[in-house]
Amino acid sequence: MAVIGCGDMEDAHQQVFAGLGDRITVIGTADVVLARAEHAAQALGAPRAVTDYTELLDDADACLIVTPHDLHYEMGMRCLRAGKHVLMEKPMAVSEEQCLDLIHAASTAERQLMTAYPMRFHPLVAHLRELVAAEAYGEVIQVSVYTEQHTEHPEGHWIRSAARLGGGQLFSHGCHYVDLLLWMLGEPVRGTHTGTRRGTPWMEWEGTSNAVIEFASGALGYHFGTWGARATRHGYAIHVHCEKGMLEADLTRGLLYAHHPWAGEARAAASPGGSPRPRARRGTHGGARRLQTPRRRTRPLRRLPGQRRQPAHRRPGQPARAPRDLAALRGRAARRGRRPARPRAERGMGPTGSGRPPAGVAQPAQIRW
Template identity: 40%
Template sequence: MSKKIRTAVVGLNMGLQHAYAFHESEQADLRWVVDLDEARAKSVAEELGCSYTSDWTAILDEVDAVSLCTPHHLHAPQALQAIAAGKHVLVEKPLANTEEDCLRVIRAAEEKKVTLMMAYVLRYIPAIVRLKEVLNSGRYGRPINASCWVEGFLPPNPDSWFARKEKLGGGVLFSHGCHYVDLLLWFFGKPELVASLGTRLGTEWMEGEGTAHATIAFSSGTLGHVSCSWGIKHSGAPARFHIQTTEGLLALPADYRKIEWVTDKGTETIYEEAPASIERKSGSVKYEVEHFLSCIAGGREPETNGRDALRSHRTIWAMYASRGEKVPEAAR
């Protein structure tokens, strides 16, 4: 049996799922968990039987790979430091807050020949992988319109890094919507035109927009739309994705467990995830973490690599740069 990959997780909020996934994996040996909040790191370490520290730079020599699950403005400097030390890196989204920093990290990983993977967790969820296959099969018609709803409520936290545009890298569209822009690009290919509008209404504690509507026109003719918000107390959205094709509707519920095909003949479930035989604490993160570890072991490029992430970040930056057309006075 090949040697296990020695791992560390930095940042233990979202990173807790990463720690669970490394702990559960046959491919990994979770050595360290790290958080500035040492008490938190200690309690996670006790649960998972590994070491803990608040200084991630001190333990780099003892691991092969790190997961960076820290605030967005830290992703680039931390990734660059880990890569310089020859470590494989799994970075929570987004890769970095600027194009320049994304390119720096991507080039550094290429030069050092280490694995750089983006933690786009949704890309590895079985129902999403199946939806991509369904779309590629051509059996369900040509996609005309894809709508996606990601609407929730983030308790106001004006003192957090989330509130600062410079640290978050923008607003909800960049921070959370990036998953769904990434999926739309993966599903439908080349984006041609983009537009977006955002508001801070209801999320005034954030400097960036807390609610956004973003639209992509793909070169195929398909239109994609993401409605995302951190200010909505009652969403009532009909699904996570609705994809209307020339033949019917493909619907993916928000729990990502099945795909429905709706036509004038009725509704057919074309995919349903089997109930898990064992409940894993890592949830969906286990899929991306297994992919990361397999890519390291096999020297393969991850599906969600740095260049792929940069492509979807560039699409969002183009959305932010787009300006709504002013409605003429006569129409108001």
Template identity: 30%
Template sequence: MIRYAVVGAGWISQQAFLPGVGQSGNAKVTVIVTGDRRKSAKLAEFYGIGSVVDYSSYDAVVCGQDIDAVYIATPNHLHADYAIRAARAGKHILVEKPIATSEEEALAMIAAAREAGVFLMTAYRLHNEPGTVAVLEAIRSGAIGRPLFFQSIFSFQTVVGNHRLKAESWGGPLQDVGVYCINAARHIFAEEPIEAVAMAHRPGDDPRFQEIEASVGAMLRFPSGGLAQFVASFGAAPVDNYRVIGSSGDLELDPGFKFETATKLRLRRDGEIHETPFPHIDHFGAQVAYFSDCITSGTPPEADGEEGLADLRVLRAVEKGSLTGQPQPITSPPRRCHPSPDLVRMTPPTDRRLIL
């Protein structure tokens, strides 16, 4: 049983990670590190977690013997600090997306984990989800011919007060949900993009978007000629899907990204349409089960620090492109592997959670 410290007890930890750990079958949370001990004490009681500490005690937690790994769910600009400190203390790290706010931070995180001999995994839960992997398997099998175009929208209406609306934490729809579109496109084409063009919109009359953009749209170009187009928004109706058009067919995953619903694949070729619904799994439970398996077996995780860094380079290029109006080059080495069926964990969902 792999023991985790949850670093940051906000919405994603309450809604998804803490319930998911209980579904994993091979992990448990033993410590919550938080800025609100009163609130987190209720979470600890609900989930049977033995310890709640504030951030000033973080080093004592990671240097102690009560945990094997940390799950970092702080605002983006704090990821690197907490990850590096955990690595230096010999603890494995599961860090939320985006991995960091700069390439320099991500490289420092990767180096710290490597030097300490611990695993650093970026929290790409969809790599452990059956529908997402089925899309990649269908493309690899030639089901739609050569993939040519990718189109995606991930949008919802966010609320005032969310830390993702803060510029200081590098918040915004691109970083929060656009990263899903980017990650999907990279693995669908099995390449790294080489150029980005982008534009963004910030309404002047909406108090939510005083510091960040409401919507970002981008086009990525891949070495083989593939084109990926996506829109990420915090100010539109809830939509999350993507479509891949190939030389002899197309497929769509809708829903495609959110963890609250099951994915469904539609494949069209030669005038025929085939729909495949997938079981609704607990994405976070599957992710924790997979990472815990990696720790137990000593097998490096597929979604490692370099995977997070590859998306971060694209995020920064898209951001710069939206600010300058100019195409931005992207340089990343090819990935050695992509999500595959052996990563999938059919972890059942749960309704048992406490939201404060």
């Protein structure tokens, strides 16, 4: 394989090549900056590093194209016409016409043309798609994808240019997740997209986007993506809302949750004579099957001024505890030179702050990779 382009994405591809071992041989690297090509060649064990990628075509069976988006079409067509298989870093090209030309060229040359959409091969995503296809929780109502990151390249970088990027955040990065929505939900009918440069002034087009797609099945797909997130912890997640519950893939932490619906409504509907059974009392799981509990704590829940304190869980008949004077406790601890313990309502999981889920909601299942 010839690696064409040794810039920002080259490090990610190096990790993949390392995992493939002797299943693939890199015969050479190419980049307009020779030093980058030489560095990549050394890391990948390639014997050649050049500035003109066409010098590698005679010795290559396939080409990996990892260049600015506006160069994909020309390089892809050159490689396909030379009889090479092509793995194209996303997006395939910057226009529909260019994409169709590349597909036609690959078909004519009887060579493989593939766009690099690695999210389909993520273990959590692959398992999530299996559950969706099997209708493990019934028919899908909506799949929502959330991606948050801060991506601000230096002045003069090609990603800042809408012409070279092919658009904005949705076109460059959101395409991964639009691909997942199509993979999971099938044939799209129509969609909308809105975006803004607010918070990402370095982008010529949108740095934050919201896309909604309606599918032939009646299900909806949604993607929120931003390159302007500013937080101590950014998140990547996929929520699949179904008739019988919700599936949640926490891509940031590598966890897959299976959320059950609140069981109180189901028991009321199923009770003899239509008379509702007593609702689950606060602090129980409402009869829902409790699954494996992820043992992790969240950050303290903070109340806004004037917000009522949520009561902690307690046994039937047990009197409620008097609210603790947090200011007095913290002042006393400060005078003693130690950090005060946070009260239960601040250190627990869930809105009740007790370490248990809200009434009637089962703990989610956990799959860890």
